[in-house]
Structure formats: structure tokens, C-alpha cells
Amino acid sequence: MGGGSRPSDHLPPELADEAETSSTSSSISDYHPDDSPLSVSSGITESITDTSEEESAAGDSRRWCKAYFDVLRSYRNSDERAGVLRDAKDLILRHKPGDWIEEVGGTTAGDYEVPDAITLLLVGPRGSGKSTLVNRITRVFDDDFSAPDRAQVSHNLSATGGTCFLQEYMIPRKSKSLCVYDTRSLSTNLPHNFRLLQRWMTRGVSHGEMVIRDSDDFVTRKNIKSMRRQGLLSPCKRRIVNFVIFVVDGLSVLKSMDAKDDQYNEILFETFNYPFLSFKDNKPAVVVTHGDELSLSERAIIRTRLGELLGIPPIKQIFDIPGTSEFDTELAIVDMLRYSIEHADRNLAFNQSYLFEGQRIFHWIMERLQDYDVILEVVIISLCIIILCLRGIENLI
Template sequence: MQTLSERAAAEDCGQHYFLFTAIETTEKEKVEETGKQLQSFAAQFNLPFSFNVLYIPDLKHLKAEQVEIKADEAVVIHASFALRAMISKLLELENSSTHYTMRSDDQHRASIEAGSVLDGIRNIVAAEGRERVTRSVSLQVWRDFFGSYTPGSWTELVGGTNLRDYKVPKTTIILLIGTKGCGKSSLVNKISDVFESERFTPQRARVSLNPSVGGCTCFAHGYKIPSSAKSFCVYDAQSLSYNQSENENMLKHWMTNGVCHEESFIWCHAQKAYYLPIVARPINFVVFVVNAVSVLESMEGRDETEKRYTRVVSKAFNSPLLSFKDDRPVVVVTHGDLLSVSERVRVRVHSGDLLGIHPKNQIFDIPESNDCATKLAILDMLHYCLDHADQNLPLKGLFPSLFLQHISLLWLMALLLWLYALMRVYIYLDRILREHILK
């Protein structure tokens, strides 16, 4: 909506009026509530906008005149999931097609059918195997997909490199970073729930109900995902504080020395860390967790005290220690279920501007809910992390390979010299023998 408002303001003809018609078959009340939230959000940008709900329990009764399209209106149709489920319902599919929404002689109809619709239909109906990229699969398929992952398996080998040229870890380590109460432990449990097939699985990470009075994470805990696998592990570590120097030292320790299971930091005035003598694991990627409610409060804050949350987040996120080559951490926004839809959008856009990352590709909205959209966001986030972790694996040092090459060259030169000396001895002995025979 912000883009539409800016585009309309830039045109000489003034602002356009936007009418949104939602065709609903089951939950009319929820759609109407969504429409009210969208109208409230559009009002913030002074965007002329109205929302209309067309309740039709059976789509075979849908008629074009019910939408009330005027002659001077431009129509955009979005039905990314509705039409694909109607292959077996030919009458409903016919009623919902472009035949009833666009005239047969419309100049745009041919381009839409050939460009946007034809490839999808052809891929669903005719393609098989790897060529079929459009499909609907169950959650178990995604579990199997991540279950087949091994560290380094998604690395793009370019420039003549092989996987053995990289420092491939036995387990890919993903570190969760965030302030107290941002929802890191809850995120661990939500990730685990996606991969656990049993319905009633106990929570693996302890969640604090009121972090302000204590009980937050003080020890680093590693959680294998899923619990029976060893391919990748999510670490929930000590929370960031409002002390920038302490945060910098803590990030430096993690990113330089690695993270240990059950590691605890006790920062004294000398800024020294005491931790258990366990083998540290190098971190392969970072997930930065932020609280949507805290971001919104900081956005609307009037003094510096109220705005300090976003300052802490921005300072820690932009630390060069958290970057892997050109890749910066992925951001997970939690507690969005406590906000309206418009507020969640504002938080996401503001976070992208604040941190300098794309709000759609690198920021994932994962609220405290257990619906399919949340599970999909978790899977997308994990895929992003594992893919970028594999793409940023460090190369092994060049010294051992160069040393071996030099040793091999020296051995070859020594062998050639030995053969040359042997040949000279043979020639000398042959000449002596011939002179002896002639005498």
C-alpha cells in the first residue's frame, strides 16, 4: 500500500480509488476483520481504499456481475491457491476463469493466459520428476527434505573447487541472537514442533513467562533439529543487554571462539568470561530475533529511553562479526500475534529500513501460533540459513596444498637428477669397457 500511495502521489492525474473485493466461501467474519485492518492501514498513507466481502458458499454460483466491475476500472485478480484446487470441479473452475472476468477480445487476456497461466498448468499436468516445480506436498515431505541435508551438500562448487577444498563442519551450527524476552527459546520449540511427528511432544527449551524478573536464558543450549539428527543444530545463547560494550565482547567471543553447550558468561568489571571447558563449535550462520511489540513501542517512542531497543538491535545486527562474507544475519520477528495486521506490516518494513535488509526476503514473521503459514515461514527461514551457511563455508588454507606441491616437485627433480647421474655412469662404464676390449 505504501508503494501504491507513493506511485499515486507521483502521478499528475491524482490519486486513484482502490477497491478490494474478497471472495470468501467459509469464514466471512474473519475476512471482514482483515478488511477493517487493511482500511486502517491504508488510512495512514491517505490512500483511498475500500474493502468488500463477497460471500459465496459455492463458487459454481459465482457470476461476473456480482463483482460489479465498472467500464473504467482496471481489474487485478489474485487467486494463487484457489484455482489449483478446482481441477476436479470443472463447473466451479469455469466460473472462476478469465472467461467471465475478461472479454475474449481483450488485448491483455492472451498475454495473461500465455504468460501467467499456461506455464503453471503445463507444469502441473504434463511435467514429472525434477521438471515439475509446481506441486502441493505434505509437511512430511519437507521433513524428509531437511532430513536429507548434510553440511556442505548445498554448496555451489565454482572455479574448479571441490567440496574437499572447504572446511565442512560435521554439524551446521545456527546461533540465535536477541535481547531478553525476544522469544529465542520459544522459536526453538516452534522449530522442533515442525520436525517432530508426534503430536504431544514436550517443549525442549525452557520459556520464561516474565523475563523482566529473571528466568531468562543464561546458558548456551544446543538443540539438534530434528532431535535424532546430527546435520544441523540451533543454539539458544545468553541474551543481549543494553550495554553495548558487553554485547560487543560477547559477540566477539562467540564468532571468534565458537559456542559451547552449557556455556555461561559471567561478565565482571575486567570484562573476562568464564565458561565450561567444552569443545567449542564454530558458528555457520546467525538468526537475529526481535520482538515486534518492542520494535513498535520504540518506533512510537518520543524520548531516547523508549527508542533504545531499536538502537541496541541495530548496533548488534550491524556488527561485522555477524556477517559471513557479504551475507548478514536473517531476522525473525516474534510476538506478531499481539499486534494487528497493519502494525505487523509496519514493524517488518521499519525493521528492513533500520537494518538495511529486504523486509520480504530476509525478515520472517513467526508469531506465537501453530498454523500452516507459521510452519511455512519456519521452513523458509531454515532453508535460507542452511543454504547461506553452505555458500559461505571457508576454504581450507593454501599452505598445506602448496607445501605438498613443492615437495612433489622436489622429489621429481631429485628423481630426474638421479636418472641423469645413472645415465652418465652407464655411458662412462660403457666407454671404459669398449676401450678395454679394443686393447
């Protein structure tokens, strides 16, 4: 997100010509991975020898090319989905927590802990565009383009600390079913990031909560504390995170590829795969920002690269926010929220109330009694109770 435009000077030479023609849907439809040279990915040799190593490299290149062109063609399909966009928005607006629970394994909706509101946590490196994403989501569902921005966007991160307090945003503004949490950016210190993420994912998040990293110096800590205008006690409700949206700056990914500096991508890889951000086998959704500063070909390269790096499907789980077209931006945001909410419902925790737990224990005892002689079980249980009582009396004496 952001503003301005930039040339495709960092693209591989073999993709430079394609980048100029890929901005129209007609040219995209003409692309086919079998028609393109293997040199789409930099470093691919023009001729393949009989060695197994080169054959493996050629196979990887073909897969990369196919994924790249599949992503490129997916942008063309946006016009075909114009008719279903409003229905998709209405579906999200009507959604209530738990509506998309899949009653599998003999469970029912009553077996899950259904929250008052689905909570989506935005996580991302410094300058990834989390606050801007909040504003774009708000505009999509409020339909009020004249309304002021809700989230404060930092245009000069060297002069400001960015977001220093957890911020809850209901989507739309008067909704009680869906909220998005803007968080403080991640640092380059992975262990410190992990401790922060683990706290959010295990203890929950609360609006207005101060965020201080272990790596913050004395001055930074003092400044953040001085910005707090309320006492330690907050009336805001603590919410359990139901799903994570990983926000990535597309420009930084591309620059990291161009400079062959893997530091930024390494931070993405390690953080994305941090176990506490996943819900069983479901990893976070990924949002690529700053699309208005990238060409269509560059955006396709970034999604393909991220899909390869993170091990997720680039079309279905990586959402590119173009920023230049209101329709395409709205479509990408609706797709991203639908994906996130549906996975949040599917991965709601089981109800751990005492009643449910007592019922589970009762069924376990009954199964055990059916397997063994009832009298023997009763005798053993009675002896255990007597022993525990005698030990308790002994301790009191």
C-alpha cells in the same frame, strides 16, 4: 510469541481502518500502493509542493507504501504454498552439511571445511523469544505436539535471569546434521555485547558453557556460577558458528516506533550490523516473534520498518512467526531454516589444513619460478637459507 491479544491503538490513524480489513486474504488482494493515500506512513503531508525536499519525502513515502503492501500481500501467498511445505521440510531433514556448497572460482567441495553439523546461533535482546523459537522449531520437525518443551521459557524476566548457559538443540532431536544454539540475551550495553558476540563467533560455542557478561554484578555472577553443576572440563564438542539468526520482539519494535524512542531500534541496528555477525556480505536472518499479540497490519508494518532500518529485504530475509496459525508458523520456520542453512553452506570457510596450505605455497613458488630465471631464484633462496643458519649459530654462541 506469548499469549493474549491487543488492540491496534498505536497504529497511525490512516492505517487503523485498513488494519481491521487486512486480516482476510480477499481484502489483502485488493490493496495496491497506487490506490492508497501517502498518509499510510505517519507524518506524510496530503499535498506535495514543488520543493525538492517535499518531493524527496513523497518518493520515500511511495517506496515505504509499496514495501508495506508487498509485505501485506505476501501473507496471502501462504495458502498457495501448502503443496510445497512437506517437500521443503523433507529437503531440510535430508540435508547434510555441505550439500548446498556452490563450487565457484574453480573450487570444489573438498576445498571447504565441512562441519559435522551446521550450527545456527540465535541472538537477540532480552525477552525476544529465542527459547520459544527453539520449542516451535522442534515441534515443526518432530511432529509430536504432546512432547514437553525442550527450552526453558522465562515468563517473568524480572524474577529470573533468563538463559545463562549456552544450550545446543539438535533439529530434529536425533539429528546429527543441524543444531540450533540458544544464547543469553543481549544487554543494553553494546560494547559488552560485542565482546560476547566476538568470542562466540571466533572461538565457537559449546553446550552448557556458562555465559557471564562484563556488566554482570557480583551477585549475578555468583548466582550463575552456583547453578553450574559440572566441573570446568566438559565433554561437549565446541562448534564453529555457521550462521546467525537475529531474533526480534515485534511488540518492542512497535512500541519503540509509537513512543518515538529509538533506543531499542538503535540496539537492533548496531548489533545487527556488528561485523562479526556477518559472513562476508551475508548478514543474519531476522525472525520477528510475538506475532500472536499483533494484528496482520501491525506485523506488516514491523517487517517493513525493520527492512528499512536494517537495510535488508523484508519479505526474503525477515521471517514473521505468527504463532496463531500452526500452518503459517510452520511455513515461516521452514522458510527461515532453509534460508539459514543454504547461506551457512555457501559461506563455509576454506580448508586451512597443512596439506591445502602447502599445496597453495607450492603453486605460488612454481609461478614465481616461471617468471624469473630459475638459477637466480635458487641462488637467492640458498643465500637466504645460509644467512638464517649463520644467525641461528650466532645466537647459540
